[in-house]
Structures are given as C-alpha cells and as structure tokens.
Amino acid sequence: MKRSLKLSLVLVASLLVLGITSCKKKLKDADIQSAIEKVLTADADMKGTMVTVKDGVVTLSGVCKDEACKTKCEEAVKKIEGVSSIVNNCTVAPPEVVVPPVADALGQAIADAVKDFPSVKTQLTDGVLTLTGEIEKASLQKLMMGLNALKSMGLKKIESNGLTRK
Amino acid sequence: MALQDKYKELIDAATAAPVVNLQVREQDGVLYIDGESSGAVKQQLWDMYGKLDPDYAAGDLMLNINSVAGISEGAKLKVTTNKTNLNIRSGPGTDNSIVGKAARHEVVTLVRKENDQWWWIKTDDGEEGYSFTQYLTPVE
Incomplete structure (x- = not known):
C-alpha cells in the first residue's frame, strides 16, 4: 500500500514536471x-x-x-x-526589369514620323534628335511638323544642321 | 528672351489666332510653343516659322501645335498623303502589319483615337485599322 502510494506520487510528480515543461516549451x-x-x-x-x-x-x-x-x-x-x-x-524576388517605356515609345514614334522620308537618318540622345541625310525641301515642313508634335512624348530638341535640303 | 524676340511675330500670331491652351516657354536655348488649333491655323503658324527660321535649321524652336485634339469620334477625315495611298495597320505603329489602304483624298471616318499619332479609322468600303494622323485632315 505504502509502496503503491509512493509510486503514484512519483507518477503524479513526473506527470506534473512533464506537463510544466511541455507548457513552458509552447x-x-x-x-x-x-x-x-x-x-x-x-x-x-x-x-x-x-x-x-x-x-x-x-x-x-x-x-x-x-x-x-x-x-x-x-x-x-x-x-x-x-x-x-x-x-x-x-x-x-526576380530582379525588377527597368524598362524605359517613354524612350521606347518616342523612338518608335520618331521611326513612324520619318518612315516616308527614307533618306533621313535619325539619332536620339537624351531627348535630343539629330537629323542627318537628305530631304526634299518640299517635304521638309511635313517632316518637321510630325517631329515637333513628339514634344508631347518627351522630345526636347531637333538638331538638323547635318540634314541636307535638296 | 532673345528667342521670344526672334519668334515674336509667331507668338503674336498664335495669341491672336487663337490657339487654345497656348504655352510659350524658353528652356536650355529652346523655345517651346504648345497649344491646340485648327489645321488652317497650324499651317499658317508653320509657314511663318519657315519664314523666321529658313529650313527650320536653327533647332531653337519646338512648335507643337495640335490640330487634332479637338476632333471627335465620327468625324470625317480626308487622306492627305503627298502622293501615295495611306496605310491602314493592325496596330498603332509602323512596325504593325498593313491590313488595308485608303486612297489619296479619300474621305474616311474617325472611329477612335489611340493617341495623337495613331487613330483607328474606317473607310466607306469597311476597311478598318490604325492610320498615322499626320496624313489625315479633318473635313471642315
């Protein structure tokens, strides 16, 4: 009897200890x-x-x-x-792809505007467009009108000293 | 200020025309004139520009007169190419394929504006697609 009481006490104690430690861990x-x-x-x-x-x-x-x-x-x-x-x-995260959409759109718009004047060459640097090659005088105004309108798309300046007017 | 003197006649004409939302600004050696007007006023201002700066060679003026801003959907437009037919394309840009043609001086209808450079148009024959606004003049 005494022995079994001792045993159960040990059991209870160990259960308590277990319970406390598991609780503590949580x-x-x-x-x-x-x-x-x-x-x-x-x-x-x-x-x-x-x-x-x-x-x-x-x-x-x-x-x-x-x-x-x-x-x-x-x-x-x-x-x-x-x-x-x-x-x-x-x-x-995959590296952010930095696309300069404005510059691309402007580049495309310039290509569109000079498409009908194939002897005109273009170079766009920092918003400044340099024109070279040659153009008929009669077409010059039409070309310039189209290009000047691209100011709305970020074009800042047109350098046309190198463009030969025929 | 010197540039505003050089182009004074042009600025005065734009003010008198009238050009709507007229803005005149000088920055880094370039004079910027922006605004909206009819096609006739735009033409008049451009002729004056060519007189003040022969061959538009100085590179000191950006004359951005938008004569297409006031055009609304459904408007009739005349094809004003120099000699050729006007291409009608599948998308807004010359990198898109040609899906049709409009003859020189043919009258077409504006369906929708993509931007100031490209409009969706429709011909009387039912051909539809994007065309370059530079070659479209509103029938006034």
Whole structure:
C-alpha cells in the first residue's frame, strides 16, 4: 500500500514536471516568434518575412528583394535567444526589369514620323534628335511638323544642321 | 528672351489666332510653343516659322501645335498623303502589319483615337485599322 502510494506520487510528480515543461516549451516558441517578429517588422527590408517557430526551430518564408536581404534576415534571427536553428525558405524576388517605356515609345514614334522620308537618318540622345541625310525641301515642313508634335512624348530638341535640303 | 524676340511675330500670331491652351516657354536655348488649333491655323503658324527660321535649321524652336485634339469620334477625315495611298495597320505603329489602304483624298471616318499619332479609322468600303494622323485632315 505504502509502496503503491509512493509510486503514484512519483507518477503524479513526473506527470506534473512533464506537463510544466511541455507548457513552458509552447510558451517559449510563441515568445521566440514574437521576439523575431519584433526585429523583422522594425526593418523595412525584412518586414515582409513570415515566421513560424516549433521547438526552437525557426522557419522563415516570404519573398526577399535580394540574396543579401535573405541573409540579413537569417543573421538577425540567429541572434535572438531561444532560436536553436533556422530553416530559411525565403525566396528571392526576380530582379525588377527597368524598362524605359517613354524612350521606347518616342523612338518608335520618331521611326513612324520619318518612315516616308527614307533618306533621313535619325539619332536620339537624351531627348535630343539629330537629323542627318537628305530631304526634299518640299517635304521638309511635313517632316518637321510630325517631329515637333513628339514634344508631347518627351522630345526636347531637333538638331538638323547635318540634314541636307535638296 | 532673345528667342521670344526672334519668334515674336509667331507668338503674336498664335495669341491672336487663337490657339487654345497656348504655352510659350524658353528652356536650355529652346523655345517651346504648345497649344491646340485648327489645321488652317497650324499651317499658317508653320509657314511663318519657315519664314523666321529658313529650313527650320536653327533647332531653337519646338512648335507643337495640335490640330487634332479637338476632333471627335465620327468625324470625317480626308487622306492627305503627298502622293501615295495611306496605310491602314493592325496596330498603332509602323512596325504593325498593313491590313488595308485608303486612297489619296479619300474621305474616311474617325472611329477612335489611340493617341495623337495613331487613330483607328474606317473607310466607306469597311476597311478598318490604325492610320498615322499626320496624313489625315479633318473635313471642315
């Protein structure tokens, strides 16, 4: 009887200990997570990163703007207390393709405007259009009207000293 | 200021014409004159420009008079190419394929404006597509 009481006490005690530790662990994951989130949200680069924590193992996910940013997230998380290891599942966003649509549209519009004057050559640099080659005097006004209208598309100046008027 | 003196006659004519939303601005050695007018006024201003700066050679004026801004959908337009027929294209740009032709001096209808350079037009024969506005003159 005495023995079995002792045994059950031990059992209860061990259960309690187990219960407490498992409870403590759960809390800790949540604490780690909020500590990480605090660090990440404070930085504009890392803001978008998502975090999950299980048994001290941190999983990072989301889209980073570049490889450096991905590493930065990992380094920052590593320093936080209670983090045992990191699984970095962040993906790196494809580099932004910088397309200068205005310049392209202007280039095309210039090509359209001079299309009927094949002996006229064009060169566009920083919004300044240089005309060379030759043109019939009778067509000059029509050409210039078409090109001057492209001011609305960003054309700043037309240099036509090198254009021969026939 | 010197450029405004050189082109004073032109600026005065544009002011008197009248040119709507007229803007005269000088920057980095170029005088910019912008506004909207009828095709006839635009022609008059361009002839004056050619007189003040023979052959438009000085490169010190950008005369951006839009004579197509006031044209509305459904308007009748005359094909004013120099000699040839006007191409009708599948898209707004000469890199698009030719889907039809309008004869010189044929009258077509404006369906829709893509931008100031390209309009969607329709011929009386039912041919439709984009044409270059430089060769379209409103029937006044």
